Amino acid sequence: MxxxxxxxxxxxxxxxxxxxxxxxxxxxxxxxxxxxxxxxxxxxxxxxxxxxxxxxxxxxxxxxxxxxxxxxxxxxxxxxxxxxxxxxxxxxxxxxxxxxxxxxxxxxxxxxxxxxxxxxxxxxxxxxxxxxxxxxxxxxxxxxxxxxxxxxxxxxxxxxxxxxxxxxxxxxxxxxxxxxxxxxxxxxxxxxxxxxxxxxxxxxxxxxxxxxxxxxxxxxxxxxxxxxxxxxxxxxxxxxxxxxxxxxxxxxxxxxxxxxxxTGNFLYKASDSKGIAAIWNSMKEQTIPLFKMPLVPWTLLTCFVQFGIFATTNGFYVWFPSILNSLANHDGGETKICDVLDASKAAAANGTDVICDDTMNTATFERSIYIGLVFCSMYIIVGFLVDFVGKKLILLTILSVTGLCGICAHLAYNQQLAVVLFAVFQMSGACIGLMNAVAVELFPTKFRAMAICLSMMMGRVGSMVGSNLIGMFLETNCGAGFYLFGGILIVNAICCLTLPAKKTIQPSKMINVESTQNQTHEPV
Missing domain, CATH: 1.20.1250.20 (MFS general substrate transporter like domains)
Known part of the structure; x- marks a missing residue:
């Protein structure tokens, strides 16, 4: 001072x-x-x-x-x-x-x-x-x-x-x-x-x-x-x-x-065009190069990986309380998650005068809290490890492990084991920030914000598609949902093999942060 x-x-x-x-x-x-x-x-x-x-x-x-x-x-x-x-x-x-x-x-x-x-x-x-x-x-x-x-x-x-x-x-x-x-x-x-x-x-x-x-x-x-x-x-x-x-x-x-x-180094400049024309010109100038060589492979990769992660994490999360509630209310012996869900549907279909049950078992909330705590800890663990082992290895490990856990969660007969595997399945969401960090290094400064915005938008499309597909699979073929989304995460991991190694990614130059253009869309 x-x-x-x-x-x-x-x-x-x-x-x-x-x-x-x-x-x-x-x-x-x-x-x-x-x-x-x-x-x-x-x-x-x-x-x-x-x-x-x-x-x-x-x-x-x-x-x-x-x-x-x-x-x-x-x-x-x-x-x-x-x-x-x-x-x-x-x-x-x-x-x-x-x-x-x-x-x-x-x-x-x-x-x-x-x-x-x-x-x-x-x-x-x-x-x-x-x-x-x-x-x-x-x-x-x-x-x-x-x-x-x-x-x-x-x-x-x-x-x-x-x-x-x-x-x-x-x-x-x-x-x-x-x-x-x-x-x-x-x-x-x-x-x-x-x-x-x-x-x-x-x-x-x-x-x-x-x-x-x-x-x-x-x-x-x-x-x-x-x-x-x-x-x-x-x-x-x-x-x-x-x-x-x-x-x-x-x-x-x-x-x-x-x-x-x-204001000597300030880069902000008002556009000559106004309204919709200004927005359209700005988006076009920053979007078209992303779909031309040499950037198009990285654009497709980041969009596909974010789509898969969001579809799995958010898509299943909205059904997570329903699935946990069905497991908590199940009184029978050891059985698979989908067998419990199919049994509850079959009981409703066989009844002539079914009483609707919308009660939530307290075990559902307790397990959800534990899983939320694990989800928070994943952010911390990844944050500590990323500087030591690199983003590529973490992406490969988390995506492949969580994908396999999703498939195994459907196959497990022990309810506690199935819930643990299902919880690990949701941990793929910790890779969202890592993929954004990878995009920062893959794309030039001029196109970086739009590339991340595009990949995050594809991720949210994945959330919407995932929640609807999972609802359809729970109604028709429960196991297919676990196989599909677990498989998508494994394919995402395989795609990440094409990422540059830790030492070959060039550090990004200092970014001039004065301009407000595109800063509001997504966090870099």
Whole structure:
């Protein structure tokens, strides 16, 4: 910490400075940690809203008269909304600002989630959930950028990584909240809607609470200094940096030595074309080269691998509570997962007057919490190992092992072993970040953001396709689903053999991070 004499001596030296240098001078501390926690709450709300239907739909199947295929379509709604609207939200955040886009989208998403909790039938439920998911996608497309732009270059990656860990925390909190709410037995009649307000409806509202809390916190947060600077609001950007400095150093903002921000190396340039034409030209310039040599093999590889990982992880996760619940309710001897599921379907088919059972066994929530904890730990383990053994070896190992575990989970007769294998099967999701890191090194800086955005979009297509295919397989041929998606992960591992070895991947050059173009779509 500089004393008063040093500050005065360096006043002229620091009077004008680039935004990145000013951020470095503002330091790292309390402000950055609090901002990361707020962003983490947004990420936690996003993952809870995306995956909550896995717990809600089994409990709502009687009230809404849902078949397995209908549950598959409903579970795919959040992923479909993200696929359809991510580019729009990214463009809107680049033109209108990160903070207003997130604030507006989270409030509207939470409001429509509350409306969805009063849905009397499947049509209204699906429509309201889709509208809520569209606005949920707004924060999904922007939050990583908003988090990164409040940290200097030295600490940015670390803080984004810590913020991302809230995704794993969300997979633990979601079954905890479900365990607290779903076993309750209240049913309040609402006559004008002809419904009973039961626990699954309350769970929809509970999963929107993180967005409501984050909206309140965001009211007290400023706009991103990078966006303010990019749009010519240099004085406002400097005020934000001063605030970061004041909180981190516990000093008055007036003591910050930088009095103005220089624009000499700034690369942002407004496009001559406007509106849709500007968006189309930008996307075309950055997308077409990805499908030409020498980049097209890497484009196809990253898209296919992300498709397989998302289809397996998210596709099965939305059915995970249903499968665990069927296993927990099974009273017979040792048998395979699919035999338990087929037996429950056969019992329903043979009955002439079947009573719908939408109760959730408490063992389902307990096992889901354990698996969420393992999922969180996988991120930490991969983070420690990646610098020692390299991304390629980790990808090969995790994808091949999880693929084999998926196949073996179908073949195992011991229920506990089957659940463990099934849990390991879900751990392929830890490779999503690794594939993004590989893409950073495979693609030139100019096309890197679009390449990652494209591969992540294909991954979300995989989530939607996977959840529907798995629902169809559970209805017709349960074992085929495990063989198909386990096999896809093994094929993904084989494809990763073509990746350059650790020593041959050239380190990427320093990226100029001042431009806001494409930064809102996906985290690099």
């Amino acid at each position: 500089m004393n008063g004499v040093d500050k005065m001596a360096s006043k002229d030296k620091f009077s004008t400075m680039s935004l990145d240098d000013a951020m470095m001078l503002a330091g790292f501390g309390t402000y950055n940690i609090l901002h990361m926690l707020m962003s983490g709450v947004i990420l936690m709300g996003m993952i809870m809203q995306s995956l909550a239907l896995g717990y809600i739909l089994p409990a709502a199947q009687c009230d809404l008269s849902l078949t397995l295929q209908q549950r598959g379509w409903l579970a795919a709604i959040p992923f479909l909304a993200i696929i359809l609207t991510s580019y729009f939200w990214g463009w809107l955040a680049d033109t209108q600002g990160r903070r207003p886009v997130m604030l507006f989208s989270m409030i509207i998403s939470a409001v429509f989630s509350v409306f969805a909790s009063f849905s009397p039938d499947i049509i209204s439920f699906g429509v309201l959930q889709f509208i809520s998911a569209i606005f949920m996608a707004g924060s999904s497309a922007v939050v990583y950028t908003y988090l990164g732009e409040f940290n200097n270059l030295r600490h940015r990656d670390k803080m984004v990584a810590f913020g991302s860990s809230f995704v794993g925390i969300g997979t633990v909190i979601l079954p905890c909240v479900s365990w607290l709410i779903l076993p309750q037995e209240f049913a309040f009649p609402i006559s004008f809607l002809d419904i009973y307000y039961r626990p699954w409806r309350l769970l929809i509202v509970a999963c929107a609470i993180p967005f409501a809390l984050a909206s309140v916190l965001l009211l007290f947060a400023p706009e991103s200094p990078k966006f303010l600077f990019a749009t010519g609001q240099h004085a406002d950007a400097l005020e934000v940096v001063k605030k970061i400095y004041a909180v981190n150093n516990r000093a008055p903002a007036e003591e910050f030595p930088v009095k103005s921000l220089s």
